[in-house]
Amino acid sequence: MTEAKSLRRDAELNLARILLAARDVFAEHGYEASMEQIAARAEVGIGTLYRRFPNKADLFAAVVDAATDRTRQIADEVLLEVTPGEGAFEFVRRCVDAPSCWRAATSRRPWSGGGADRALAALVPLIGRILEAGQRAGTVRSDIVPTDLMVTLMSVRALGDLCDADAPGTSRRFLELALDGLRPGHMPPAQPPMSVKQLGRVLTVR
């Protein structure tokens, strides 16, 4: 966030390029993407990556942090712009459409340290508010909790990775079907929802 030392102009440009490229490449291949791929996408030498980020994990962490910020921003926007009844659905849609938002979660080696917990601590209350608004409006089942939305997001993302290259829009269609499942009118599932603590564990390196 706060860059104490100012970079040379060209270095600053390259840093931005790297972050952009890393976001896209990680989004596409998950943590398994290679540093060389990222460097190539950023049109930068590998050495340049390593001057900014001591290693791959740190670069990934930076990307994930940015994605978390973006997610929070989306939640804020939804809370502001969207009708209470539609907020929850629109939030998930916008997250799916955002290039890398929450995408890291479907990667195998997402956060390390307490990163996931911090991200969730920021996100869960926001999503809770969006959700409650929908429930008060009667457009969202009363048995839905924030982790349900996140889980939906994760599964849609995973499906997109699998299918969208060959069948564009597949995950989008599935998303709408899944969202319909969140609307009132059905029996609650026997299985209780995932806890936030569990989700934190899911998102953390094993």
Added chain:
Amino acid sequence: MTEAKSLRRDAELNLARILLAARDVFAEHGYEASMEQIAARAEVGIGTLYRRFPNKADLFAAVVDAATDRTRQIADEVLLEVTPGEGAFEFVRRCVDAPSCWRAATSRRPWSGGGADRALAALVPLIGRILEAGQRAGTVRSDIVPTDLMVTLMSVRALGDLCDADAPGTSRRFLELALDGLRPGHMPPAQPPMSVKQLGRVLTVR
């Protein structure tokens, strides 16, 4: 299927173990699982794997074929045992519960050759019958097609890979929510369903 040459009794036992182990290990790690992992799980030397299967791809193909058979078998059972109104839902549930059924599809290197097309040719009509029964009974939306069920299966499986280890039952809960989305009472999604041909491409090595 038809083993022309009969194996020594111990060899036959080992073959069964290998197939079992491969099924489980591939289910757990996808095609990236190593031959050594499989050999270890089967409590067998690596050499033994290679005497039965000339290479990894062939072993994987054998596992996938078995899974396809199992899926078809489940469809048959559902058609026979389950109420028309519940068949579609129960089919997906049973597939999710079957240890390796359709699991390969979420792996990155599933079928090669025309394997996927053959499997789909066998499965799609069966699923179509299950689906139509539900639609006639009024428990399934009229805009749902067989690929929707398969896509649901795939996303639930993917979610399970991500979460179930840390939060058991998560994919199960999501499955029920997603299935609710297939029930009548909502607007059809704007995005048309995936075609069978596209699904075949998704399942095939790139």
Added chain:
DNA sequence: GAGCAATCGGAATCCTTCATTCCGCTCATC
């Protein structure tokens, strides 16, 4: 515009991770 430290690029290094091969030993089977 000269000097210089900050930057670059990317070749080279060093691991790790497999798939696959090979071969001496074992033990069903006849």
Added chain:
DNA sequence: GATGAGCGGAATGAAGGATTCCGATTGCTC
């Protein structure tokens, strides 16, 4: 008891990829 089908698992070789290093550039300051 002979013998060849089977077995285990060390060894091989290739690929992939993170990280390091260093000579060549180039913004920036005086």
